[in-house]
Amino acid sequence: MDDAVIVGVGGSPAGLAAVDVAAHEARLRGAELRIVHAFSHSADLDPMVHGVLAQAEQRAHDRAPGLEVTRTVVSGDTLTVLRSESRHAVLAVVGGRGHTRFGDLLLGSAVVQLAAHAHCPVMAVRGRPGPRGPVLLAVDGSPAGAAAGEFAFAEAALREASLIALHVWNTWSEPTPYEGPADPLNVAVDPDQLRKKHRRRLEETVAPWRAARPEVPVELRLERSRVRHALLGAAEEAQLVVAGARGHGGFTGMLLGSVSQALLYHAGCPVTVVRGEQ
Incomplete structure (x- = not known):
């Protein structure tokens, strides 16, 4: 079948x-x-x-x-x-x-x-037996992340569970424009503006899945942190973590190739990895 x-x-x-x-x-x-x-x-x-x-x-x-x-x-x-x-x-x-x-x-x-x-x-x-709590979705904006989002919302609906859509950002991985040798080596970034930008991207990314599964209670969570550290911490309160297989091309800093590996090795609850080309 x-x-x-x-x-x-x-x-x-x-x-x-x-x-x-x-x-x-x-x-x-x-x-x-x-x-x-x-x-x-x-x-x-x-x-x-x-x-x-x-x-x-x-x-x-x-x-x-x-x-x-x-x-x-x-x-x-x-x-x-x-x-x-x-x-x-x-x-x-x-x-x-x-x-x-x-x-x-x-x-x-x-x-x-x-x-x-x-x-x-x-x-x-893996992780603790009989985990309870919400489904945790790692949101990174990549094609693999899109497939993971669809799966996570469908899974939360099947389980009649709530869902946490978590996007992690940081300043040191932000791209900066380079105009030539005269540019300073370190370009100052505005954390407040970055936070607003990532919040907007998180809302826009989750909106279609939310509309398709209105029965799923959703919490949008934005954290300024290291990606693996934040996801592994959030997994302690989840019954399932869902992540894309790779994050290249998604929101800066969310390299879910390495992050999904960290989850598979260390998460405190079951982990589902979804490939974008599926």
Whole structure:
């Protein structure tokens, strides 16, 4: 099915926790849940693996009774298999960390690679268990950020949650015009004017999503800070963080390529990364 939610499962607690979240996401969407296991060696198909998959399927049914659940066992490394499976999915869910001899899940850098190359949004389940609070959207004005905004508002509507649209700005990353060698090395900037400019951009960026999802309560939040520091701090009060895969070309300072990596490694709640070309 092209509207399935997929979840990568091996045998770690992180993989099984991802099943709970994936089942919930599938139920919210009225979608099928597809449990995916990748194996690289024939030994990976021993009876213990089948026991793990059966346990994962039972957890999904316990989490979302009546949910349609299928299993897919594919030869290949986990990253390649999940990327391929993501072609026919609306969301891929993985454990934020965890490793077993079954090739389970994606550790740090591999999660980042999947988020960068998957054909659908990727949700990494990490942080504190059962997070509550609003959906947190990192707003940066890039094409990837636009796709992330649409996803975040839709997700907040599905969860019946409020949404914080956070844009972070700072003065040292502002572009300054250069007219020639006579220009001073340091051009003074007016923080008040910059704040007004970024506030206006934040309002303009969020307006279409707000109009499309009027049922979602929205808080516009503008912070002068370092981007990663501000987002990781805000994630402590959120149930989900949504960010674009890359921010080049967006508002100055919001390089969500590096920021999304920081979130995937360190956020205190699940993180969904959405690529602009999706």
